[in-house]
């Protein structure tokens with residue numbers, strides 16, 4: 028398929044692999060930020076194409092994985108309210124809260140529905156003026172513009188029965204938090220291609236300057252990632268720390284300014300709790316004062332719900348690149364995709380689920396692997 032096969036070309040991948048081996052004269056640890064990038068790395072066995080000196084660490088860029096447990100519990104608390112239709116993307120329905128998940132709430136009679144966009148949820152609200160429709164909105168900067176647009180349209184159209192249960196997080200603050208940690212292991216980042224297609228590259232320039240770390244904005248296909256790794260290593264070997272844009276077919280320096288404008292109009296920057304990582308200052312969005320009437324936490328008075336994580340789950344350390352799923356004693360035993368203990372086992376982009384699916388450990392055949 029044009030525009031896809033060329034980025035999965037075996038010979039090009041092998042050539043990049045050879046260049047990486049030549050370039051890396053000492054050990055380096057590189058973190059890929061996005062869950063989609065982790066998925067490609069495991070699916071195509073890219074780590075097998077790297078010299079043993081180059082280690083990939085899997086980052087916190089899976090939106091389902093970093094959604095705090097307390098927000099799942101808030102959704103589960105709102106869902107059974109008699110006049111509520113609770114909508115979200117499919118992955119969120121399976122994320123376990125403290126007392127079950129949204130699919131179980133649905134089985135018990137709650138009106139929980141899968142939608143494919145926030146505007147679909149807004150249309151449901153317009154179709155059912157006697158019901159309150161809640162869209163459970165999670166994600167990074169990539170999904171924030173569509174959610175902002177749904178709220179903006181709700182206000183413009185005078186729809187008063189549409190609400191957002193919102194957990195938006197942003198990438199640069201979590202990169203800073205990883206780098207500030209005393210036990211940080213990351214020396215360079217493959218930057219988040221999709222996020223940067225919306226937000227541009229300016230925030231990453233500041234990270235490179237402040238922390239002396241190379242960041243290569245990378246795509247999601249096998250040769251995108253190998254080229255990103257090569258460029259990271261070349262910078263590390265030269266002692267450089269700057270932003271490079273490997274994903275130039277999708278990312279421009281300024282990003283998508285119209286998308287940024289709607290996000291700024293509807294949301295304020297706020298502190299956010301990241302599952303496994305705790306509270307990170309100014310690391311997300313909340314509805315601004317002008318749009319507070321659409322805030323589901325305020326409407327249903329669930330702001331006070333707080334929860335504790337399972338002591339078994341080490342996803343916080345995995346999301347910081349400190350451990351791999353194989354080092355979790357529950358992996359593949361108490362915790363499987365069918366019965367997940369933590370969110371990183373639920374989402375298709377979660378590191379634990381990806382390891383399980385692609386047989387990184389001897390639990391499943393590598394039947395779906397398709398090496399470039």
Ligand code: SF4
Pocket residue numbers: 339340341342345352355356357358359362363367368369370371372379
């Ligand atoms: S395998 Fe399960 S319990 Fe272990 S870190 Fe991953 S999600 Fe948490």
